[in-house]
Amino acid sequence: MRLSRLHRAHSARSSARSQLYPPGSQFSRGTAVVVSNAHPCGASLHSPSPSVKSMRVFHRRKGSGQSSAPGAPSISDASPLLARANSGESYETSDEFLARVVLQADVAPAAEEAEEGNAAGAAEFDPAVGDTGTSRPDIAxxxxxxxxxxxxxGGLLFGYDIGATSGALTGLKGVHAGVSWAGSNLTPLQTGLVASGSLYGALVGSTAVLLRGNAIGRRQELALAALLYIGGSVCTYFSNDFxxxxxxxxxxxxxIGVAMHVAPIYIAETAPPSVRGALVGAKEAFIVAGILLGYSSSYLLSGVxxxxxxxxxVATPLAGILLAGVALWVPESPRYTLLTAEMDGADVNADARLTAAQDLAKLRGLKSYSGADANDPxxxxxxSEMRETEAGAQVARANTLSIGEFFSQVLRGEGADSSNGGANIRATRSALKIGLGLMLFQQITGQPSVLYYASDILSSAGFSGGGVAQLVAVGLGLFKLLATASSLPFIDSAGRRPLLLLGVGGLTGALVLLGFAAYSMSSGVTTLVGMPVAYASVGALLLYVASYQISFGPISWxxxxxxxxxxxxxxxxxxxTLTNFGSNAVVALVLPAVQSSLGESGTYFLFATFAVAAWLFIQSSVPxxxxxxxxxxERELGGEGQ
Structure with missing residues (x-):
């Protein structure tokens, strides 16, 4: 009975393999191959990552009883990524192991488990629900x-610019400017241009990736962001006029525009689902850490x-680390590789599938295949993850839109009810409502205004003086970082919605309290909620910062x-991204007029009104x-499986 089961399992495996990879094909069994350094397509977007070199390892097939044998023929640039060498060889390369175990998904274990009545092991993969027979391993x-x-x-360098600019503006307007065209000669307009120069650059960068982002890929986009950071920081250092x-x-x-576009995409596309929320949220912590680092450098350099x-x-070596990391380790997103792969007829190019599998294995910490057990969880x-990724990419390829189609079909809703691509258009429209709404409310619920008034609030509580003010800024940055870090363990346990609703509710209350405190000060009232008004203002400020950093801060991105x-x-x-930076620019532009018209207390109450609208939006629209x-x-937003 056991021999019969094994024979049937072997036959099923051989049949499945022969259908997917017939004799003589790239992934046919019993070949020993070496992958060349060059991709067959030359400088292609889908060139294998640096990890490919580490995969040129021969290992024994289970039960072959033979040792590894070097000397297999190499592959020329014009040849396919894999080629059959000697049909009589019994050795299996790392690439063949991936093709058999990951791309083909060897059916022998499932066949034997079905014979024993193990329904979970025999369950077939369904792209709509995942692989029900696969247990999730520990995170690498x-x-x-x-x-x-x-x-x-990339996010840290964005935050660093915010913190460093606050000190740079003080330095440029002071006696230590070090240049003749600054100091007392710097006008308010010039000061505003220095402060907002990077913001308008980010708007241009966001527009550029809107038009060309898919043409360069996630990995190359990270490298581009690093190069722009290096160029910008070096050129700023050597600036000889305004x-x-x-x-x-x-x-x-x-x-900044490029980095803030690609960073959340790359982390979301490559992270294990169980920790994806914590990782993207931790990116916000890095932005805040960058702000703190910028404040600290400004304090240390204040008298220089x-x-x-x-x-x-200081941003230059940090950007150099980013560039080195992309060059030496960062693989391409497997989802992007499969989305943009060349097609062999109706199928994805085999080399692209193998490259995606290699990169996914690297991202999951599975780097050594020698002696690997195909039945390992x-x-x-x-x-299982590779099959679902391929299924998703297949749907995406069929529904990929040009920029013109994106604006006509998605933004205007054309084709949303059609059977061909309608689910994708509906999903994108729903997602745009969620994403653009969060980006907008993130900027119009008071963050710029509250931070603008922070120095006045702290001064009214006795924290004044040049050196003290900078130290307090560092302390506020540290508080923001601690508040963000405290939320990270709960993003993937409590969930996104509860933290958003809790945080936005808290900042709404903080804005109302700040409004009453500002009104009380202007009216000569000295106490509020049983304490001095100045202390109540500081408490409300800290409540606002903490509430923002557990909600809009990490979770919107x-x-x-x-x-x-x-x-x-x-x-x-x-x-x-454009909505985020654009609304930031608009708020910065109109904020002085709003403050002049409504006063400090009225401005707080206006932002509290926006915060209430944000809470209702999250409650009704954010899943x-x-x-x-x-x-x-994607399936849920497109109305499938509901």
Whole structure:
């Protein structure tokens, strides 16, 4: 009976393999191959990542009883990525192992388990629900950390610019400016251009990736952001007049726009679903850490002649780390590889499938295949994840839209009711409503205004004086970082919606309290809620900061990285980034007029009204996404499976 089961299992495996990879094909069994350094397509977007070199390892097939044998024929640039060498060989390369176990998904274990009556093991993969017979392995901590840290550095450099600019403006207007065209000669308009130069650069960068983001890929986009950061910081250091300083700030801002577009996409597409929320939320913590680092450098350089130059130049080595990480480790997103792969007839190019499998294995920390057990839960989970990723990419390829189609069909709703691509259009429209709404409310619920008044609030409580003010700014930055870090463990346990609703409710209350405190001060009232008004204002300020950092701060960027369908993710997230920076620019532009018209208390009450609208929007429109794959989220937003 046992021999019969094994024979049937072997026959089933051989039959499945022969259908997928017939004799003589790239992945046919019993070949020994070596992968060349060059991709067959030359400088292609889908070139294998640096991990390919580490995969050129021969290992024994289970039960072959033979040792590894080098000397297999190499592959020329014009040859396919894999080629059959000697049909009589019994050795299996790492690439063949991936093709058999991950891409083909060896059916022998499932066949034997079915014979024993194990229904879970025999369950077939359904792209709509996932692989019900696969247990999730432990997270590979090092690989997960690496896929996160380099995109997060892109966010840190954004935050650093905010903190460094606050000190640079003080330095440029002071006696330590170090240049003749600054100091007392710097006008308010010039000060505003220096402060907002990177913001307008970010708007241009966001527009550029809207138009061309899908053409360069996630990995190359991270590298581009690093190069723009380096160019902007170096040019700022060597600026010899006001015009060159503003242009250099704009160049750095281009890097911000690119980085803030690709970072949430890359982390969301490559992270394991169980920790995706914490990782994208941690990117916000890196932005806040960057602000704190910028404040700290400003404090340390406050008495140095032309210290603002050094402050901006500190970004250069940090951007160099990002560039080195992309060059040495960061693989391409497997979802992007499969989305943009060349087609062999109706099927995805085999080399692209193998490259995607290699990169996914690297992202999950499965780097050594020598002697690997195909029945190991980690490999079975990888095979399940690869199949769902391929299924999602297949749907996305069929529904990929040009920029013109994106605006006509998605924004105007054309084709949303059609059977061909209608679900994708509905999903994108729903996701845009969620993403653009969160980006807008993130900016119009008072963050710029509250931080604008922070120095006045702290001064009224006795924290005044130049050095004390800068130390307090550092302390406020540290408080923001701690508040953000405290929310991270709950993003994937409590969920996105509860934290959003709790945080926005808290900042609404804080804005109301700040409004009453400001009104009380202007009216000569000295106490509020049983304490001095100044202390009540400080308490409300801290409540606002903490509430923002557990809600809009980390979770808005997380959700916009999750909800957009793969087919339109690049364009849709670029629209969200544009909304974020655009609304930020508008708030900065109209805020002085609003403050002049409504006063400090009226401004707080206006933002409290917006916060109430934000809470209602979240309650009615923002779904829970914790623990779901990106493909599951896309299906739900498209109205499938409801």
């Amino acid at each position: 901590m090092l690989a997960t950390f690496l896929l996160f840290i380099f995109p997060a550095i 015009a060159s300083l503003v242009l250099s700030r704009g160049l750095y801002g281009l890097g 002649d032309a210290g603002w130059r050094i402050g901006y130049a 980690a490999w079975r989970a990888l095979a 997380l959700i916009v990285g999750e909800v957009f369908p793969l087919a339109s993710r690049n364009a849709a997230l670029a629209c969200a 829970e996404t914790k623990g779901k794959t990106l493909e599951e989220i």
